[in-house]
Amino acid sequence: MINVVADGCTMVRQQGSGGDVSSPFDILVVGGGINGAGIARDAVGRGLSVMMVEQDDLAAHTSSWSTKLIHGGLRYLEYYEFRLVREALLERERLLAMAPHIIRPLRFVLPHDVSIRPAWLVRLGLFFYDHLAPRKRLPGCERINLSSDRRGAPLKPLTKVGFEYSDCAVDDARLVVLNALDAKERGAIVEVGTRLESARREGKLWVATLKDASGATREVRAKVLVNAAGPWVADVLNHRLGLNTSKGVRLVKGSHIVVPRLYEGTQAYILQNPDKRIIFAIPYQDDLTLIGTTDVPYTGAPQDVAISDDETDYLISSINHWFKREISRSDIVWDYSGVRPLFDDGSINASAVTRDYVFDIDAPEGQAPLLSVFGGKLTTYRKLAEHVMRDLAPHIPGLKPAWTAEGTLPGGDIPDGDADRYAADLLKRKPFLGADRARRLVHTYGTRVEAIVGGARSAEDLGRDFGGGLTEAELRYLKSAEWARTARDVLWRRTKLGLKLPKEAAAEIDAFLNSI
Incomplete structure (x- = not known):
């Protein structure tokens, strides 16, 4: 089966994938958590046309409520999860290089x-x-x-x-956003506030009905469906696709x-x-x-x-x-x-349930395949996505090789990976930011901070400060580049300024976002 993680999709080919506007997507991903975003990024980087839809906001649920660690999982050794721990330890080094900010x-x-x-x-x-x-x-x-x-x-x-x-x-939620951003910049269609209502097979294609935040529905087609809906993976299978699986969550x-x-x-x-x-x-x-x-x-x-x-x-x-x-x-x-x-591996103790991931692939002869993702963790999301593409390779002729082990995520191309030194340099160039704000901006956006403050010569050039150094310039960037629609998206996922700002600031931020 394929579980889709999608941020919303229009019937448009991804950049560089060719085809006309009515062509089906190669992959529709359902779910905008870390697994869905990672799969979308990997797939589009292999030359596929990709759409990802998320019914709420990126990282709105499990992926932003973690312990906020990239770790091997020391305690998993007690349950003999040696393969998972080794994979996580390898990924720990890779991710640190990919996103040092x-x-x-x-x-x-x-x-x-x-x-x-x-x-x-x-x-x-x-x-x-x-x-x-x-x-x-x-x-x-x-x-x-x-x-x-x-x-x-x-x-x-x-x-x-x-x-x-x-x-x-x-920063768990930002890890999701950066994967989605990289996917978008490589040509994927990413839509938030877009729910998969249902999907049906028509031969070698999936026909999916999507509903956006306004309640409007539309149909899109895809050759492969990936169900990365996290806690809703079984709901997608049983209620939105009308299928059943022997594997449980x-x-x-x-x-x-x-x-x-x-x-x-x-x-x-x-x-x-x-x-x-x-x-x-x-x-x-x-x-x-x-x-x-x-x-x-x-x-x-x-x-x-x-x-x-x-x-x-x-x-x-x-x-x-x-x-x-x-x-x-x-x-x-x-x-x-x-x-x-x-x-669900049958463990009685919740702490002993495997943190490893499992795929359920449903690919009847002559029909469109479906892959559903069960489990997973932040640290191994990249490898999970790589394994998804490996398992889908027999159904996708001409798939390009794996590529995500190298390079950086957006903003991660900091010289020598030294975010603090980059923040100090930013402060020298933009002293009006102040040390605390310069450091926060760099540890949030990395080199993409230049898109927010690059042209500013004074604090006034950044517009109104809503508190905590959150300015109109930053909000404009978050809405235009990172899918932020509400104050909650900004204060609790794109940043953690909800811990710093008074509650009344949220209404003012919402009003500003709605005005631009």
């Missing part, structure tokens, strides 16, 4: 709890983590004495033994809280809990700490997901067990929950 190296401190796992087992796991895949950019693990090392200072004196290892932090809720900065330093912490689950405490947005995640089975509608009181208490309790500075509900400045659409 939105991905940054991060050191994780793991205080050891002998009652949960013996030290030799933790050390063995870290040895595998260091050696399952080559490392070029990130340092390996080390053992530390938490009673004398500064990295142990924020922690209660529960143990002297600790370990430190490397992974990366990422297991919905697992992950919730997070954000509090004022808990400790000094740039390190993150990975904390073991008595139930053998782990949570992270991660420096976030300069003056905050991100805490999560939970793993709770979920049976409700994906769009209705929300953190529960039990989850909040669980995260607070974990932090208070380990950190000298304890927190309470009154410290929480933001919380969020997401539904992970994992492949």
Whole structure:
């Protein structure tokens, strides 16, 4: 079967693909999360005509509610997911090179709890983590004495033994947007606010009915349908395509809280809990700490997901067990929950459900193929897309070879990958920005910041400041280049300025976006 991730489609050939305006697309992708955007980018770069449609906004759901990490998945070793961890470790290095403006190296401190796992087992796991895949950019693990090392200072004196290892932090929603942007610039049609209502096979073509935000419907045709609808993958199969599959999706809720900065330093912490689950405490947005995640089975509608009181208490309790500075509900400045659409492998424990991805391909003889994506994670999205194209290759004659392992995502072509140095250079050229805004802009847009501030000679040239350094110039860019339609798209996905601006700013931003 093919699950489609689409941002909306018109009956137009992609640039460079040839054909007239009534020609069918080679691929229609349904779903504008990380998997859909990655698949659309890979496919169009191989010379295919591609349309991607998303019923809400890019990264509106699972892909923006993650723990915001590019990581190998240290705890997956405990479930013998060696192939997945190796693949993720390889991708960690590639993605850091592709998008140094939105991905940054991060050191994780793991205080050891002998009652949960013996030290030799933790050390063995870290040895595998260091050696399952080559490392070029990130340092390996080390053992530390938490009673004398500064990295142990924020922690209660529960143990002297600790370990430190490397992974990366990422702006998850921007990773999706940059993949969609690259796909668009290579010729893909990307539409948000466009829902796949239904699709039917007519011989070797799919005829899909799409509905846009105004309620208007239209039909488009495609040779292949890719169902990358995330938590809605089964809904697309069963209700919009009228098909059934033996493979199922297991919905697992992950919730997070954000509090004022808990400790000094740039390190993150990975904390073991008595139930053998782990949570992270991660420096976030300069003056905050991100805490999560939970793993709770979920049976409700994906769009209705929300953190529960039990989850909040669980995260607070974990932090208070380990950190000298304890927190309470009154410290929480933001919380969020997401539904992970994992492949249902029959595991009883939600934490043990595989994070690997599985494809379901339905390609009856003489009929249009369908590929549905189950599972996946941010770190392995690029490889997932590559595997999708490999599995579709028998149905797409003349497919060009894989290409996404090299090069950068939009804005990632920063000299030597040094975003901080690029921000310092921007500040020298545009001193009116101020250091904080220059740094935020570069770590959001990379070299694409020039499209926002390149011609400005003063702050006034950027137009009104809505707060937090968010100007009319930036909003114009986000609407014209990055599909932003509402204040929520801007404040919580294209940027995280929703954490900085007063609530009343949203109405003013909406009004401005509607006026341009």
